[in-house]
Amino acid sequence: METSVRNKQVILRDYVKGIPKESDLMVVTSSDPVDLKVKPGSEEPLIDAFVPSNPISGIGVSKVIDSDDPAFTKGDLVWATGILGMIDLTAYAGFYEICSPKKGETVFVSAASGAVGQLVGEFAKLMGCYVVGSAGSKQKVDLLLNKLGFDDAFNYKEEPDLDSALKRCFPKGIDIYFENVGGKMLDAVLLNMRTSGRISVCGMISQYHLETRDRLQNLPDIIFKRIKLQGFASYDFMDRFPKFLEFVLPYIKEKKLTYVEDIVEGLDSKTVLLLLLDSSIYGQNVGKQVLKVAQE
Template sequence: MENTVRNKQVILRDYVKGYPKESDLMIITASDRVELKVKPGSMVVLVKNLYFSCDPYMGILMKEPNPSTFTLLDAFVPGKPISGFGVSEVIDSDDPAFAKGDFVWGMVDWEKYSTINPIGSFKIDININVPLSYYTGMLGMTGLTAYAGFFEICSPKKGETLVGQFAKLMGCYVVGSAGCKQKVDLLVNKFGFDGAFNYKEEPDLDASLRRCLPQGIDIYFENVGGKILDSVLMNMKSYGRIAVCGMISQYHLETKEGIQNLPLVIYKKIRMQGFVALDFIDKFPNFLEFVLPYIKERKLIYVEDIVEGIENGPAALVGLVHGQNVGKQVLKIARE
């Protein structure tokens, strides 16, 4: 085995304006070779990256930092690799908590090999018989986001009207929306939602929600924003709850859409709370304890859209921004 390797990386060319394009990213082979050993006393971990998670928030980080916009993560730097959540194999370690051959998930640069600070990385229990790629989504930050928003913020009750597979497991009536017929069919026929509609084909979103949810909405899991949020507010019940983890429709607009119905938060006494999964990282053990039995019993359905090869990273990420994926978008860059 070689002592050093060449490292292939996905680099941001320059700050992005509007929607990102594949040409905003480039694949390079770094001039410096990567040592396959870490220095004693460094307390770092060297990993070979296997899977990267493609997530909508990454498009925000491609923009020039704006002092008025607060993010928990630093913006990407032109000329440097972009980063995100990934699954990796430990090649060498100077941290006693991680050993060669361990599998971990956490934040890594989009490159074949990374040297990481183990704080914030989680060891994967290989005795849990699920694909490693699940830790980019269902068993990683995506799953924790759903769990925390649903249980920690929205406090669901059986029989309430809301969105998501967790909601179905808790006995709730569930309606979803998607941007194409294939995804609408997936929500109803595979995920078991009680109803779904294509928001791109509905001329009146308010009427669509009244048709699908005539009794009103108890809980709304918000990650779209804009016109859909405005219509949802019109259809919320009194004392409804809205968990806000994203506003995907607004990320790449030069002029953000205004929300006309926000006063209804007061009149209907709606609780609306923004959050990110990292706010609830201490709940991760509880999340695994809850979700793993349902996965083993096949009561939770998970769909992945896996693209292979780091050279296809720009296409996978930009395709996600434009809604071309069906299921969790994952980039596979190495064999397990």
């Protein structure tokens, strides 16, 4: 039984220029309860934009300690994380709904060892596609090849020329690109896309923090090859959640999907920074970075 409420919060001090660092965050603890409202979900993001002097919000597993919403009673566990969370709806919707993959097609995934990328690669393999991933360390590339079943993978930091790396992996070109990074990688991919290719734009993480963004030479390839680029957000596909569960649960039960998590413990500036960097190319994590706030 809870005798007191402790709200430990990691606060964003101010807007961040460039890559966030630990000193941009600050931990406060109060004993005031926090009012939470349940969002309808289908029309707006689950996480609001981060605002200076406010706590960093996240998606997780929580225990209800009090509620005036009849849908929730004390002791209930409320969840939205792991392989059945929004990250995975992102991979599912971005790959199946936006890219309309067909058996035998070639698929390239950037930031492929990340939370979304690893699942896209596995979905593509289940579909009978040829899948190549890029990542930023030897350890991540090994994970793609040896644990997640990618057909090929490369460390983009060690490739002197991204175009050559893609031509080596895709001598006949790319049908589907699951875009997480943007910039020079997108430019090299455009040059290697096949006619009627599809690009699901999930992120352009290499570009957000740049004051002057990479110059792309190959945007006209969008016309020359009749390419579709589609930006999307998982919350636009909330209505597909039941279909997603029906699709994914058998694979999980049969252990045909691997999901790699990188778990750190304790809510503080350092661990929250790791969560923030997870969705960047600067993350050192391998797989989805998860923060364990408390053990029950």
